[in-house]
Amino acid sequence: MKTKSLTEKYLSDANYLRSSRKFDEEGEFFWRSPSNIALIKYWGKKENQIPNNPSLSFSLSNSYTDTKISYKPNKKDNQINIEFYFENTPNKEFEQRIKNYFEKISDFEPFLKQYKIEIYSSNSFPHSSGIASSASALSSIALGICSIERKLFNTLDSREEFYQKASFLARIGSGSACRSIYDGFNLWGYTEFIADSSDEVAIPINNYVNDIFFDLRDTILIVSSEKKKVSSSQGHSLMEKHIFAEARYNKAIANLKEFISALKTGDLNQSANIIRNEALMLHALMMSSDPPFILIKPETLRIINLIDNFIKDTNLPITYTLDAGPNLHLIYPNQYHPQVLDFIKLLVIDIINYENIKFDFIGGGCQLLAEK
Ligand code: DP6
Numbered sequence: 001m002k003t004k005s006l007t008e009k010y011l012s013d014a015n016y017l018r019s020s021r022k023f024d025e026e027g028e029f030f031w032r033s034p035s036n037i038a039l040i041k042y043w044g045k046k047e048n049q050i051p052n053n054p055s056l057s058f059s060l061s062n063s064y065t066d067t068k069i070s071y072k073p074n075k076k077d078n079q080i081n082i083e084f085y086f087e088n089t090p091n092k093e094f095e096q097r098i099k100n101y102f103e104k105i106s107d108f109e110p111f112l113k114q115y116k117i118e119i120y121s122s123n124s125f126p127h128s129s130g131i132a133s134s135a136s137a138l139s140s141i142a143l144g145i146c147s148i149e150r151k152l153f154n155t156l157d158s159r160e161e162f163y164q165k166a167s168f169l170a171r172i173g174s175g176s177a178c179r180s181i182y183d184g185f186n187l188w189g190y191t192e193f194i195a196d197s198s199d200e201v202a203i204p205i206n207n208y209v210n211d212i213f214f215d216l217r218d219t220i221l222i223v224s225s226e227k228k229k230v231s232s233s234q235g236h237s238l239m240e241k242h243i244f245a246e247a248r249y250n251k252a253i254a255n256l257k258e259f260i261s262a263l264k265t266g267d268l269n270q271s272a273n274i275i276r277n278e279a280l281m282l283h284a285l286m287m288s289s290d291p292p293f294i295l296i297k298p299e300t301l302r303i304i305n306l307i308d309n310f311i312k313d314t315n316l317p318i319t320y321t322l323d324a325g326p327n328l329h330l331i332y333p334n335q336y337h338p339q340v341l342d343f344i345k346l347l348v349i350d351i352i353n354y355e356n357i358k359f360d361f362i363g364g365g366c367q368l369l370a371e372k
Helices: 006-019 092-105 134-153 159-173 175-179 232-238 245-265 268-287 298-314 334-346
Strands: 027-040 055-073 081-086 115-123 185-188 202-204 216-221 319-322 328-333 357-361 367-371
Touching (some): 027 175, 027 245, 055 245, 092 134
Antiparallel strands (some): 055 115, 055 357, 185 202
């Protein structure tokens, strides 16, 4: 017998939520959710934010979003009614995006149309710092929604069920957001060699990972904090007719398989090579899209050359990755931080200012900060 997909399960759960209508309560939840950095990249998706290949990331410590979400009876009957404040200021652009998001997920959470929702969101990093905020923002909102569901209907009572639904709802907001629920390493996307892996939610995979990876650092070199000319969503859609699409998805699967084996055995050099390959391939895909686009800057390439030489000279297991943007993420075990700092101070500081370097590291997952 075919097992139900999570989508089917949550749609049928929604019938229960609809039938136990509750309109007259109010409350508030305050969640913190981390940003994450992908080492195996998600690039290309199908409808409903289903990825074309599995991706793997780790959650960050210092880059996070705090979101307060409050609910009270809605005077507008059966309509999404929200107010959105970013860093305590009303933000109509984000509000519209969240309204569209709530419309999409109201099939799973019908109460979203029965309550007036106010959202106050702020990031631990400046909005235009070049650190992607959609993963932490959308996951913190999804967690708030799950808390409201649990409070109103006494559902999602186990930790597993709660986080699984939060990851599911976060995915619909932004694919990479589903990987921002749990601590440490997360995998999103079905793969035959990891039990319970799923296209619909991310799963924690720390038990597959050797201890030496649990003090990884992510030192972010912010080359530019300009708004991107091409959004991630546009980039994903350019993969639909990409001439290298199939080769990319096959290579991502092969990279994931090798990467998981390196994570298990503690092979730092092998994992470093795969991380770099994924980053450079992501940008090569952008450059070979039709129409093409280039997100890296001359400074990105200059720094890449310096890092490549540094790695060759020192033989240290230091590597780098890039998101959909020009900023470099240096990834390495904490013990090599002094050498990396020396390298930055000696060579990188000529290219970018010290205040454009953010020090982050692997971290805990989401956190409930307060509730009323
Ligand atoms: C390059 O998750 O931002 O960072 O699902 O359209 O919201 P949407 O895209 P998004 O894409 C992230 C792309 C990436 C790689 C990754 O995080 O895996």
